[in-house]
Structures are given as C-alpha cells and as structure tokens.
Amino acid sequence: MAMWPEMGFQESPYATRPVPATAEGEALFVGRDAVAKKLANRLTSSDLHPTIEGENGVGKTSLVSVVGYRLRRDYEDGETSQAIIPLTEAFQLTSKDTATALERKVLLAVAAAMINHHDLLKRGGHDVPDVSDVERWLNSPLLTGGGGGATALGFGGTVTRTVSANTGAGFNEEGLRSTISGWLSQCFPTSQSGAFVCVLDNLELLETSKDARALLESMRDGMLSLRGLKWVLCGARGIVRTSASSPRLEGRLAEPLELNPIADDEISQVIARRLEYYRLNDSAAAPVGPESFKLIYDILNKNLRNALKYSEDFSFWLYDEGHADRGEGAFGPMLEQWIKQKAEKSAEQTDLSGTRAWEVFDALVAKGGNCSPGDFEEFGFNSPQAMVPHIKTLEDANLVQSSTSDEDRRRKTITVTPRGWLVRYARCGYLLPE
Template sequence: MKFGDIYGQWYLNSTPFAVEALKCNEKGERLLQGRDQDITNVMHKLHRNARITCIDGHYGSGKTSLVNVAIYKCLKAFKAKETNQILIPCKVAFQLKDDLDVDEFTRNVLQHVVLAIKEHQEILTPICDITGFDNLSKVLSDPILSMQSGDLNSSFAVGVPGIASFNMGGRGGLSESVNNSAGFNSVGFEFAAKNLLEKIFTSIGGGVVCVIDNIELLETATKARKTLELLRDRLLTTKGLRWVFCGANGVIHSLAASPRLSAFLNTPVLDLQAVRKVDLKDVIEARIEEYSIRPEETFDKLPFGLVQIEWLYDVLNYNLRDLLSHLEQYCEYVSTSRVVVNHQMKDILFKRWVRSFGEFNYKDISKQISKNAWLVLDAAMSDDFRGTFNAGQFDLFNRNSKIPVTPETFRKWLRDLKRCDIITQSIPNDLEQDSQDELELETYSVTSKGALVFYYRLQEQQTLTLSQHHDWLKRVSR
C-alpha cells in the first residue's frame, strides 16, 4: 500500500462503499439495485402535473438516491419518446432551516434551475421557445450569474424585469458557482426566471425537478409545515417546477395533514422501506463491478464476504448507509493495521471488529448518560417492542425492568438517548394534539448506532430488562 491507496490491493480503483447519494446519471442507475418498484412509483408521481411527490423513510434508506435515479430515468424516457413530458434534474438538493430567508431561498433555487435549463439547452431548443434565454440584444452592465469553466465564457445578466441574456462562446464545462454581487437584482432575476419557466413549459409538458431533502431536521411538524407554507405561493406552485419532499420520522405524513399544503401534495405518501436483505447481494455486486478491474478476484480478496455483510446489515437495523460506512471503515482498519485476513479468519475477525466498535460507542455514550438509561434500549430491542415503541407504553417498560422507573425518569432517559443518537423520535401530526395525550403521540425507533451498541450489551450480558430477546435480529419490519 502506497500513498494511502488502500483499495488497490483488492483490485479496486477507489472505495465501492462511499456514503453519498447516487447521482442523476448512468452510474447512479447502475448502482441502484433492489428498487425497481420504488423507481416506477416515483416516476409515475413525478409525471403528475402540479403535484409534489412525497417520500418518507428511515435514515439511510436511500431516498435521495432513489429520487435522483428516478429523475434520470424520466429524462431517458423522454429522449426515447416514451413520454411527452420532459423532466429536467436540478443537480442540487435543497434543505430548509429554522430561520429561513424566503427571498434568499427562492433566489438560490431559481439560480440552480437556470443552470439546469442551461445544461439541457440542446434538448429544449428544438422543441420549445426559449427566446430571451441566450439571444437578447439588451445586456445590462452588472452580471448576476457567472458560469465559467475551462474556455467557456458565459454570463447571465438581469437588470429590469424580463431582460435576460446569455453570452456563449468557447469550450468548457458548466460551473454552479453563483456571483451574489451588489449588482444582483433579485426581483428582476426572479421575474425573468419564472417568465422563462412559464414560456418553456407552456409549450411543452414537464418541468425542472427540485428536491427538498431532510425536512425532518426542522424537528417539529409545525416548523416544517409553516416553513413550506411560506414557500407555497412563492415557489411550490411555480409553473415549470416539479417538487419532491424527502423526510424521515413521519414528518412528510404530518405535512400531508396541512390544509394549506395537502391540495398540492401527491398522496399517498411513498413510504420507502429498507432495501430487502434478498436484494443486498445485488447492491454489493453492482458496486464491486463498478469499481473493480478484476471483480471476481476482488470478491475473493476482500476481508469480508456476503455472509458477513448480510449479518452486519441485520445488526445495523437494515440501514444501508451505515452498512456501507462500516464496511469502508473496516477496510481502512485492515489496511492500516496490516491485519492478514485469510478465508478461515474472515468471519471471526470481522465480528470481533464489529463488537469492538460497538464497545467503543457504548463506553463513549456511557460517559454522557446514566447507566440505568440503557434500560430503554434493552427493552426496545426485546420481543415486546422489536425496535420500535410508543412513549405511552411506559407501564410495559416498567413491569419488565430490573430496576424501578418513574415516568419522569423515563422521559429523561428518552431525551438522553435521543441526544446520543441511540433512538430517534417520529414527528407526530401535531394537529391532533388537542384530542390525544402528547405522550401517546411520541413514537421512537432504535437507530443503527443503538442496535450496534445493543449487540455489544447483549454479548456482554448487560441487559437491564426481564423481557426476552429471542431472534432479536428480526425485530424491525423491513
């Protein structure tokens, strides 16, 4: 191993286990496996006019990758004349924040929408009127959007509503760097961009597909709903834009209950489940084929096999993103530690490392929480709850505890474990809080990190619950 190239020894040109969303391209399509029906469902939803596609799923289930590949296949379908709608991908996924500046967010989205249109200009020019996009005679002095790469020299200028120009010349690639100089006329730019979208997508069907990702980061359904309601008339109903909302913890289902948003959402919400274990082999093989110069020898030489990968997938609560991350970390551990892994030792060494990783997380978190707080994790992973539980089930927790627990202590432990990413809380539809007890609305699930720590605790026989843990790896619906 030289210069940090740890994967060359396995005939890989780079890591096949990179934790990143798949791109909207041929490579993304090749790597996305086990999602055929989900891709079809998203493609159908994207073709529904003026409806926002909604996807909810656990962390690490691959929502963004699914959407990107679905958009790519929609564009392919248009090129193959299988559909009359052209759906253009916006390369950047957008995220909301608590103190959202609507003007800034709108400007940012429309800038990237213009970039998306520019990238697909060759397709659009023969089929629709894009006059005013690259051939206007009036160009004002202050450019607001600069796209330069290599020998490409282009600029987009807006000064007054409806006046826009692209000056094209030379060769090169497209840069997504935006110049937010003082000369930026945001009102003029927004007007021109929306006018352009109106012109293009009146003559043809479709739109530029924009994704708002990780909506659950706003933490409450109220914040998410109010933020999106602010954007409704400004962006979400703009002709020529197709939207996808992605979130976890039930936040998308809560949005669907909003009277001001429900009419624009493409319901029912698509609940994305974890990749089935039976499809995991295809996922891994596709990645090895993509990155290896000798795939068969790579499979033989890697320090783990499919059996170990499937076992770890169970341990991690069927979280594909964290599975790939752990496989990458183990490869680095084997290389930097110069551990010799033969066929007979693959299983032993791999499981030993996973256990030590669980121990590290357990000891690190134990410094931050009460030792008795682990009762919540132990009970949640039992046959009674199988990884998911409602906070209102306190009595069942208490009956099976080896230690006495009060409701106040129980709630504190929930907060502590959530803070340490051992459990995650689903976001309830808070429109119903008047009719239900707040505690009853709080549903929690064990994260992959929590499942890994529990695996260590189970091996060490440290569990604090009287409940049984028979066949605990099958505890979560997939």
C-alpha cells in the first residue's frame, strides 16, 4: 500500500501544488476572502487587467484558481449572465521567450476553450462559433506527417510522428489572430458579456523589470487589447509593480493587489482544512498537525509553499524510520527535534569566517529577509559595489538568492532562502522572532 493511504489519507495533505480551480480547491482555500473579493470585482467590473504582487510561495496561483472557479460556477448556476471562464493552463515566460510565441499559445488555447465550453456558452445565450467549424479550423494550422492525419492541440486526427506549420490559406500569425479575435468579439461583444481569463504567472522569471516591461509593452496593442480576454498578471519581488508603472501601459493594467502571508490566526486552519478533506477515516494520524505546522511556517518566515514542503519531508522521514505508528501525541515533539537537527546541520555546514557576510545576513534577516542593492547604506556600506562580494558569499552558501534589476534599485531583489531561515533558527538559539 502507498504511504498516505496507509497513514489514513487519500493523498498528501501537504502537497505544494496550487489548489485547483475546482470544488476541492475552494474547500482548501483559507484566509483570502478579502483579496479574493477584490480580484473578482476587478475581473467582472473593469476593463483593466488585474495584477497581483506577492512573494514566491505566498499563494498567488491558488487565489486566481479559486476566484476563477467561483466566477465560472456563478455563470453555470445562472446567477449571472456574465461568462467569466478561466483557461485551463497558466502561461509563463522566461527572458528567452517572445511575445509572438506567447500569443500563439494563447490563441490556440482560446480555440480549444471555444470547443470545451461551447455547450455552456450556448446555453447562456452567447453567440459561439459552430464546434465543427472550430475543430476543422484547429486541424488546419498544423499538418502532421508519418501517417494518421492532421491534428492540433489534441483535437481531430490520430497519433502521428511529425508536425509542421501550415502557413498557407490565411493561417500565418496574422490570420490566426484575426480568426480568434473574430470569435472572441462574436462571443463576448461587450465587457459585461464575459471573457476567457488568461494568467501570466511568475513574471519574475524574466529576471529584470526591464525585460518584463518590454514584454508587456509589446503585448499592449495585441494580447492586452483583445475583446473577450482578461489577463491576470502575477509576480514577485516588485516586478509587477515596476512593470505596470510604464506610461505605455496606462489604461491596460490595474494597480497591483498585494498578497501578503496568511495571518497567524488563520494559518493553523489551512492545514486543519487539508487534513479534514483528505482524511480517509477517524483513525488517521496527521504527521504534522495545525500547531506543528504553524511552527514550521514561522521558522520559514511565513512562506506557505516552503512550510508545506518541509511538512511533507518530515512525513516521509517519519514513515521511512518506522515511526508512523506511534500516534499524533508523539509526532509534535519528534517534529520539533527533527527541524532543530536540520537547522543545526545546516548551520554547521555553513562557514563564513573571515568575512562580513554573517553581519550582512543578520541585518537582512532583521529587515524581514528582503532587500536590494540600493539599501547598501543600511548595511554599513558606502556603495552597492562594496556590498556585492558579501551577497555573493551568502549566495554561494545558499543562504540568499538574488534576482537582478538594472533599472530599479528600490525593488526587492535579494531574499533569504528556506535554508537561510533554518540557519537563522539555529543561530538564534532555536527561538522564533517576536
């Protein structure tokens, strides 16, 4: 038997993936009612595209998933005639990708969504293209060789071995955009008719605010202007706020919604809800209960994703060492000892003697774990360049990570890693910050 059923759970209650856009995701959604209401209001009542700013692991993707699910459910249940329907996939780019490549992915995903939601939109009174026409169209842009017929995005044809672009008969980039744009305008003639929701996630992967801004500016008159498409842009370390401040993007992007860590008085409920949802029977013993989870959450500077990951790591250790049958009463003290040992080992393996790196690290922790090169004076340096070698030392020890910005030194670009927070826990005598 697999580990989790043996311990009394359907699956891991500590999985780090974002909650899905389903009833399950809504059941697991805790502590975000106020910001969820704000996001829903922006999606239904404004032509501006919402943006969300928050550190990695804080729950941005889960927020968008649940809000999208609720809005679609309202339409399905007949509570509104405005069809707000999320696409099934989120999009993200790196500095090596282009706006043209993103546009093609999005347009083909919209075509697939027209098929998947055809009956739903039709019942709601929307003027949607005939499904057979859409499927025939989808089979035209990509031609497949090696036997079996044409296929695109999994619709039509059969399994084949090679794919080549068909740029004839209007199916070049401009033809593709023109066709999908026409469908969207036909289905969603006004903003109150509704829209498909597209998520552009992890904008910080573009590495610099300059790259992110250039990408979004290139989308201004294309993807950000298509009727029937609503974008939600998500990012960390200030990159969304910096990019959205571009004069060229005025009138396209809304002011970012700030997503902060889940409040202390609600974080225990996050794990309690998960344990209840995935529990198979009353005898299931949770390796990490609500109180223990809050301890890990606090040690790791209130990062939900990291706290879930370490909770799962402890669960595997408990099972591998043969302690899973000892009962919940024993698990709490064992977790405290386990996390202390991990912190102690990490600290012992970190040698920064002979440098000012520890001084910089302690000051960074005191600031909340985030800073930028522009904060050099707060660390006792007379220039950003003087601070760089010590940040490099901390990076080499995996105590901090950096994202480079070449134009906005105020943006938070240097952050303490999960390993760094464990080392901090050991260095302060296993005490939590007040």
